[in-house]
Each structure stands twice: as C-alpha cells, then as structure tokens.
Amino acid sequence: TLSDLKGLKQGQLRLTVITTAKYFVPRLLGPFCQRYPGIEVFLQVTNHEGLVERLNNNTDDLYILSQVPTHLDLCHHRFLENPxxxxxxxxxxxxxxxxxxxxxxxxxxxxxxxxxxxxxxxxxxxxxxxxxxxxxxxxxxxxxxxxxxxxxxxxxxxxxxxxxxxxxxxxxxxxxxxxxxxxxRYWYVVYPNGKQVSVVAQTFLEYLLNEGKQVAEETAVLKLNEAASNLSRS
Ligand code: PGA
The missing domain is CATH 3.40.190.290 (D-Maltodextrin-Binding Protein; domain 2)
Structure with a gap:
C-alpha cells in the first residue's frame, strides 16, 4: 500500500520471548522482515521470570510467553500450541x-x-x-x-x-x-493494557495472529505434535 511505500512500516520492533519460543519466532521473522525491510528487530530470549521483569519495566513492544501473569493488567492473544x-x-x-x-x-x-x-x-x-x-x-x-x-x-x-x-x-x-x-499449553502475545502499540508492533502482532499458525505448520512442529502420542508406539 501507499503507506508502506512511504515508509510508515519502518522503525524498530522490540520483542522478548520465553526460551521455548526461540525455536519458532526467529523463523517467523524471516518472511516478516522480507515483507517489511524497513523494520529493524531486536529480539531478547529469556525465561518466564526474566520476561515478566521486562514486562514490568515496559522494556519492549510485545512479549511472547505461555503463562499469562494474572497480577498484571495485560492484553493477551493466544496464537499457537506449546505442548x-x-x-x-x-x-x-x-x-x-x-x-x-x-x-x-x-x-x-x-x-x-x-x-x-x-x-x-x-x-x-x-x-x-x-x-x-x-x-x-x-x-x-x-x-x-x-x-x-x-x-x-x-x-x-x-x-x-x-x-x-x-x-x-x-x-x-x-x-x-x-x-x-x-x-x-499455548503461546500468548501480550502487552500492558493501555500501552500505545506502535504501528510496527501492530503490524507484527497481526502477522503473528494471522500467519503464525501457517508458518508453524510449514515447520512441521504441529505435525510432530499430532505424532507425539504415537511416536513411542511406532
Ligand atoms: P521458560 O518458559 O523458558 O520460562 O521455561 C517456557 C515456557 O513456559 O514454555
């Protein structure tokens, strides 16, 4: 679109993800960065506790985790299985x-x-x-x-x-x-309720929710999931 051409989809995207999401999110970033070459991504990988600390300090645009903390006021969207x-x-x-x-x-x-x-x-x-x-x-x-x-x-x-x-x-x-x-279990993408989400972060959020599953299917992890309970029988 015209706004993309004008470089609106340009800037920084700061993400923090829990350690299990590092097996998936960087791969997902491939097609995203190809589509939006003007977006520069900073990705931190940490455990649940480290992520919640960053969330508390409002360090990043978006966070990916599996257990949504109930003591914080957050917007959350479930997007993929994490069994x-x-x-x-x-x-x-x-x-x-x-x-x-x-x-x-x-x-x-x-x-x-x-x-x-x-x-x-x-x-x-x-x-x-x-x-x-x-x-x-x-x-x-x-x-x-x-x-x-x-x-x-x-x-x-x-x-x-x-x-x-x-x-x-x-x-x-x-x-x-x-x-x-x-x-x-599932992965959720979360951010503080009321946070002004940048255009860039909003773009990634939509990409994650709309296309995340498709990328996961391509990586065959979900197929592995289906197979998980059968594997030891084969
Ligand atoms: P962890 O989180 O890295 O804190 O174990 C991973 C998960 O909950 O899936």
Whole structure:
C-alpha cells in the first residue's frame, strides 16, 4: 500500500520471548522482515521470570510467553500450541511402552529447568496434581543443555515439543507416551493494557495472529505434535 511505500512500516520492533519460543519466532521473522525491510528487530530470549521483569519495566513492544501473569493488567492473544512432552533417551526402558501410567514417572532420575522457568512451573504443578515425586538429578537453565543431558543418560525431562523443532525425534531422543501428555499449553502475545502499540508492533502482532499458525505448520512442529502420542508406539 501507499503507506508502506512511504515508509510508515519502518522503525524498530522490540520483542522478548520465553526460551521455548526461540525455536519458532526467529523463523517467523524471516518472511516478516522480507515483507517489511524497513523494520529493524531486536529480539531478547529469556525465561518466564526474566520476561515478566521486562514486562514490568515496559522494556519492549510485545512479549511472547505461555503463562499469562494474572497480577498484571495485560492484553493477551493466544496464537499457537506449546505442548509439553516427556523426553527420554532412546534406550530408556519405557520407550517401547504405550499409555504409560503417570505414576511410573515417580522415582525417575529427572533433569529440571531452573527456578523462574515457566516450563518448570508447569511441571511442578503437574507433579503436585498427580502426586509424582521424581528424583531431580540436575538443574539446567537451558532446553538445549537438557536435551544433551537426556541423550547423555542422566535422566528424563519434560520440555516443550518445540525444542525438537529442527531435529524432531532423532535416534537419540524419544517422546514417552505417558498418560496426561502432552500437557496442553499455548503461546500468548501480550502487552500492558493501555500501552500505545506502535504501528510496527501492530503490524507484527497481526502477522503473528494471522500467519503464525501457517508458518508453524510449514515447520512441521504441529505435525510432530499430532505424532507425539504415537511416536513411542511406532
Ligand atoms: P521458560 O518458559 O523458558 O520460562 O521455561 C517456557 C515456557 O513456559 O514454555
């Protein structure tokens, strides 16, 4: 349109996303930046707690997270699934079982995300609800490091399915078919209620809500999601 040509869609876009969204948002930025070459993007990746702190300080234009804080006055839009799955080393004895009762996780050596992680909070809620007590062997502040530790045989873990975006379940990592999984979660894009959202941020918001799903489908993560509960059976 004329306004695009006049360079209205020009300027900076400041985003902060939780660690699981880093497997998806940068890819999504590709076509967006191609369409709007005048937009310069600054992307921060942090855990839930770090994001909420930035949100409190009004540091960025938009934020992507999974648990919308209820103590803040926010506008939020849900845009994509962010399910949690149980990951194990391919040689784990539960890999070939299906419909595993969730109690079987009790006592398993477990690799846990750090305090302040939204993933960890969801896991702890789930364990509490089902009275599961795992044996936390290791705490790690990185999804990638956790995957490596699972491959290294240190234990099982629970992570966002999106952490497998590029490799899928290769021959080293398996998704366990545990009852109650995948834990259903979503990504939300949020900003403080009443915040004056810039034209650039508004443009990205619309892009995310209208086309985000399509890009996710292209990256096959959602297909992986469909397959998640079948993988260990195959
Ligand atoms: P986290 O958030 O990086 O704080 O674990 C990710 C998520 O909640 O999906």
């Amino acid at each position: 949690l799955v149980v990951l194990a080393n391919r040689s784990h004895p539960l890999v070939n079982e299906s419909n595993i009762p969730v109690q079987r996780l009790s006592g398993e050596p477990f690799i846990m995300r750090e305090l302040g992680s939204g993933t960890r909070e969801s896991i702890e809620n789930f364990f509490k609800q089902h009275e599961i007590k795992v044996q936390v062997r290791l705490e790690l502040g990185s999804n990638e490091a956790i995957k490596q530790a699972v491959v290294g045989g240190l234990g099982i873990s629970i992570l966002s399915l999106h952490t497998l975006a590029l490799e899928g379940t290769n021959n080293k990592l398996a998704i366990l078919d545990v009852q109650g999984f995948p834990i259903e």
